[in-house]
Amino acid sequence: MLTATTDHGVSPRIARPASSPGASRNWWRDAVVYQVYVRSFLDSTGDGIGDLAGVRAGLPYLRKLGVDGIWLSPVYPSPQHDHGYDVADYLDVDPVYGDLEEFDRLVAAAHRLGLKVVLDIVPNHCSSEHPWFRAALAEGPGGPHRALFHFADGRGAEGEMPPNNWRAMFGGPAWSRVTEPGGEPGQWYLHLFTPEQPDLNWRDPAVAEHFDHVLRFWLDRGVDGFRVDVAAGLFKHPELPDSPDPEADERTRDSVNPLAWNQPEVHGVWRRWRALCDEYAERDGLDRLLVGEVSVPTAREHAKYVRPDELHQAFFFHLLGAPWDADTFRGVIEEALRDIAGTGSTVTWVLNNHDQVRTVTRYAGEGSGPGNPGLGAARARAAALLMLALPGAAYVYQGEELGLPEVVDLPDEVLTDPIFRRTGSRSRIRDGCRVPLPWSGHASPFGFSSGAEEARPWLPQPEWFAEHATDRALADTRSFWHLYRDGLQLRRDLPQLGEGTLRWLEAPPEVLAFERGDGLVCAVNFGTSPVPAPVPGTPLLASGQCPDGTLPGSTAAWWVTDPAPR
Ligand code: GLC
Numbered sequence: 236m237l238t239a240t241t242d243h244g245v246s247p248r249i250a251r252p253a254s255s256p257g258a259s260r261n262w263w264r265d266a267v268v269y270q271v272y273v274r275s276f277l278d279s280t281g282d283g284i285g286d287l288a289g290v291r292a293g294l295p296y297l298r299k300l301g302v303d304g305i306w307l308s309p310v311y312p313s314p315q316h317d318h319g320y321d322v323a324d325y326l327d328v329d330p331v332y333g334d335l336e337e338f339d340r341l342v343a344a345a346h347r348l349g350l351k352v353v354l355d356i357v358p359n360h361c362s363s364e365h366p367w368f369r370a371a372l373a374e375g376p377g378g379p380h381r382a383l384f385h386f387a388d389g390r391g392a393e394g395e396m397p398p399n400n401w402r403a404m405f406g407g408p409a410w411s412r413v414t415e416p417g418g419e420p421g422q423w424y425l426h427l428f429t430p431e432q433p434d435l436n437w438r439d440p441a442v443a444e445h446f447d448h449v450l451r452f453w454l455d456r457g458v459d460g461f462r463v464d465v466a467a468g469l470f471k472h473p474e475l476p477d478s479p480d481p482e483a484d485e486r487t488r489d490s491v492n493p494l495a496w497n498q499p500e501v502h503g504v505w506r507r508w509r510a511l512c513d514e515y516a517e518r519d520g521l522d523r524l525l526v527g528e529v530s531v532p533t534a535r536e537h538a539k540y541v542r543p544d545e546l547h548q549a550f551f552f553h554l555l556g557a558p559w560d561a562d563t564f565r566g567v568i569e570e571a572l573r574d575i576a577g578t579g580s581t582v583t584w585v586l587n588n589h590d591q592v593r594t595v596t597r598y599a600g601e602g603s604g605p606g607n608p609g610l611g612a613a614r615a616r617a618a619a620l621l622m623l624a625l626p627g628a629a630y631v632y633q634g635e636e637l638g639l640p641e642v643v644d645l646p647d648e649v650l651t652d653p654i655f656r657r658t659g660s661r662s663r664i665r666d667g668c669r670v671p672l673p674w675s676g677h678a679s680p681f682g683f684s685s686g687a688e689e690a691r692p693w694l695p696q697p698e699w700f701a702e703h704a705t706d707r708a709l710a711d712t713r714s715f716w717h718l719y720r721d722g723l724q725l726r727r728d729l730p731q732l733g734e735g736t737l738r739w740l741e742a743p744p745e746v747l748a749f750e751r752g753d754g755l756v757c758a759v760n761f762g763t764s765p766v767p768a769p770v771p772g773t774p775l776l777a778s779g780q781c782p783d784g785t786l787p788g789s790t791a792a793w794w795v796t797d798p799a800p801r
Contacts (some may be wrong), residue, residue, distance in 0.1 A: 260516065263460070263524040263547055263628060264731030266303040268353060272589045272634045273308050273332055274693060275671040278684040283692045285671060285683070287333035290683070291341045292347055296705065300636055300716070300721030304351025305528075306462045308589060310338070310355075312463075314364050316431035317653055318669075319355075321362035321466060325449040340376060340525055342457045349458035352526060358446055358504075359430040359468035362690065368433050375416050381602065383442060384433050385425035387415075387475065394565075397423055400477045401591035402485040404428050406657035409495070423476075427468060427495060429653045437504065438468045453603060454515050466505070466540060468528050470498035497531050505545035521662025526550065526583060534574035548583040548628060551575065555585050557597045559614050561761040562744045568625065572737070575627075581734055582627035582641055585619055587635045593617055593668050596641035612638055616778035617759050618790035621747070623722040624733045624793060626759035634672055635660045637703045640714030641667040642694075649695060666694055673700040674689060682706075700730055721776050725793065733753035742769050746786070754796040763788035772796040 249309075277289030287310060297305065309319030312331040319472040328334050345352045346560030355650040361368065370381035376388075387398040389412065411430040415421035425434045435442050450461070478484050505525070528547035529540045534602040540549045552676035553567045571582045586594050593729035596613035600606020615638060622629050645666055647655075651771055652664045652761070671692040674682030681704050684690030701707075708716035726732045731752030742748040748769040758769050765785040774781070786792055 249661050259521045259572055262351065262522060265726075266351070266626055267301075267623070267629045267726065268304045268306050268351070268526075268633060269297055269300070269302040269636075270630055271304045271311055272669060275669050275683075276633055277672070277674065278680075278690065278692070279505050281686055281690045282331075283680070283684055283690050287328065287332065287337045288339050289335075289685070291344050292345055294341075294350060294450045298350060300720055301727065302350070304353060304459065305628070306353040307355060309355045309357060309464075313362055314431065316362070316429055319649070320357055321360070321364075321429070321432045322357050323362040323364040324366075324723045325356075325361075325445075326452050339456060344455065348488065351524075351525065352457070353460045353462050354453055354458045355409075355464060356446075356449070356453075356461040357464040358435065358437075359429060359465040360426065360434045363431045363433055365661045372413055374415060376422055381422075381437050383436055385436055385475065386422045386469065387425075389423050394420070394422075399475050400481045401425070401427075401475075401495055402478075403657070404491070406660075407656045408632075408737065425471070427465075429657065431653075434468075434471070438473070441744060443504065449506070450508065450511055453523060454512075454523060458523075459521070460547075461511070462527065463525055463527040463546065466527030466546065467497045467501065467531050468495075469504060470500040471495050472498065472603065474767065491530075500694075502539065502542075502545060505540065509544050509546070511658060512599075512702055513625045521542065522547070524548070536578075537707055538578050539575045541575060541578045543579040546580075548580055550585045550588075550630065551581050552585065553621070555587070559761060560749050561759070564621070564759075564761070568737075569750070572626065575583065576736075582625065582632065584625055584627060585630045586615075586622055587634075587668070588630070588631035589632065589669055589670060590665050593632075593639060594635070595638055595642045596643065596667075599640075607622075608640060611640065612715075613779055613789040617789055619715075619719060619789035620722055620776065620793060621757065621759050623712070623719075623726055624732060624749075624751060624755075626737055626751070627735070632668075634668075634703075636716050636719040637672070637708050639672075639700075640701050642670045643667055643695055644697075645670075662663065670694045670696055670700075673704040675704050675706040677701050681719065682761070718776070718778060723791075727773060729755060740769055742766075750796075751762070755793065756796055757791065757793050758786055759791040760786045760788050768792070768794075768795075770796050 271290055276285040278285045279288045296338035306318045310328050311322045312327050312329045313319045313321050328338050341351050367380050367383050374380055381732045388394050390396040396410050401409040403409040409427055410423040413421050426432050427434055478492040493692050506543040516522045525546045527546040529538055531537050540546050551571050557563045558568050575582045594615040595611045599608055599611025650666050652666050655664045656740055671683040676682050679696040680690050680692050681700055683692055700760040707713040737749040737751055740748040743766045748758035748765055750756050765787040768784045768786055772794040774794045779790040781792055
């Protein structure tokens with residue numbers, strides 16, 4: 236009989252041996268990394284904004300959850316127009332998050348707990364407050380700092396029109412016009428995101444040299460790798476010609492302007508960065524990871540970024556973008572395994588991040604509205620078990636382990652996402668997945684701001700966050716938290732999970748079933764009616780109740796086909 240259980244009953248026969256020598260060279264290949272959105276994780280100062288000391292205080296919680304490491308969203312000094320993805324200084328920490336000493340304490344504490352630390356790095360653009368950009372503005376046309384960005388004269392008799400028709404990701408034209416030092420309207424500069432995020436010109440060698448220095452600075456402080464922001468960006472077509480279809484460029488990231496993204500020259504940067512990381516790995520036998528945010532239309536294009544001498548990994552967003560549908564999920568998984576596995580990398584699965592509507596809400600119905608929250612939660616639990624059973628690595632976004640729904644009704648006046656300001660659109664805004672985490676108690680700040688009952692988190696937490704607080708989640712063995720914890724524990728214990736391949740099993744329509752290694756089965760029922768368990772066996776873990784050898788709708792389960800001998 237297949238039943239939900241939190242008792243894994245893992246037999247010594249299938250337990251994985253204690254970590255083997257050499258594992259540190261490939262630790263990332265099947266790692267589960269927890270994404271910490273620092274502003275919203277835990278606030279140690281009571282100012283309503285999460286910080287590095289808060290992250291350090293939360294490490295035992297993450298250790299208990301069983302992840303292998305953390306990825307920190309950007310903590311560099313920044314005017315925060317895009318919450319740190321507008322970097323004013325790549326070699327320091329913003330005082331709102333702490334300082335370099337606190338950063339060092341965090342890395343040391345994480346390492347003591349056996350957790351890796353992956354830092355976000357933002358090479359496509361910097362902040363308009365970065366000294367390079369300020370110098371470029373002060374110099375006027377032709378100045379040496381202008382060459383570090385994309386400055387160009389406008390079109391039209393007075394240069395009053397942008398140099399080309401490119402659109403920015405967050406709405407509006409991708410160009411802004413500056414006022415020259417003499418006070419007259421002047422050149423234009425390129426920004427694929429907001430005007431406060433000028434794009435760097437990677438054709439100028441000084442840019443690459445600076446980033447070498449930045450990587451070494453943080454690697455020397457002990458970080459285990461980098462999450463590379465906008466890794467399909469950096470290079471633009473050298474002549475900056477008009478886009479053939481600017482409307483499409485604005486609509487979706489996968490159809491973005493082919494002249495502004497995914498240029499062949501970008502691969503040279505990843506080879507350079509990989510060589511630099513490998514140099515560190517050769518010194519002490521410990522791989523330094525480069526995991527890229529690569530948004531390109533096809534898995535085949537994606538695979539180019541993870542060739543053996545480029546990025547180690549790149550987030551595979553097609554699963555995140557897939558609607559709740561068995562055929563679509565299967566297609567995405569097959570495509571990833573076919574195209575990525577051949578590169579020497581492993582697929583990097585992701586269901587949630589700080590830019591997307593959370594799964595519980597996304598799977599609850601149409602659009603980003605609340606839909607049917609119970610259904611969304613059941614599907615999100617099933618998706619989690621599916622993701623953790625797939626070959627490769629996985630990323631878990633903070634709050635995912637609490638089953639946090641999106642906060643869909645934040646009032647306009649508290650919204651901070653530049654997408655809202657630049658497009659007036661609520662449908663794409665990212666504030667709803669960034670609301671500070673609830674840790675304990677019955678009222679905001681729900682333990683988020685330590686020692687400050689009256690602290691006001693930077694985004695307001697709804698009352699219902701109490702139901703998802705970590706203290707409740709830990710106390711309830713049926714919670715999302717226990718499902719993630721048990722799944723992560725099994726990933727460590729079972730040699731079949733993590734890296735490797737999968738074999739699809741016969742299953743009814745709307746059900747996906749596959750075997751990992753010898754006898755470990757994962758099945759997901761995407762439909763609404765129960766089906767018989769695809770194979771008989773010993774249950775290990777299920778995302779919901781599975782009575783009488785069935786797999787109910789919106790449920791996933793793992794089991795071993797050959798019951799372990801007692
Ligand atoms: C990436 C980040 C996103 C940011 C953008 C610009 O997509 O994930 O949060 O706004 O890059 O840096």
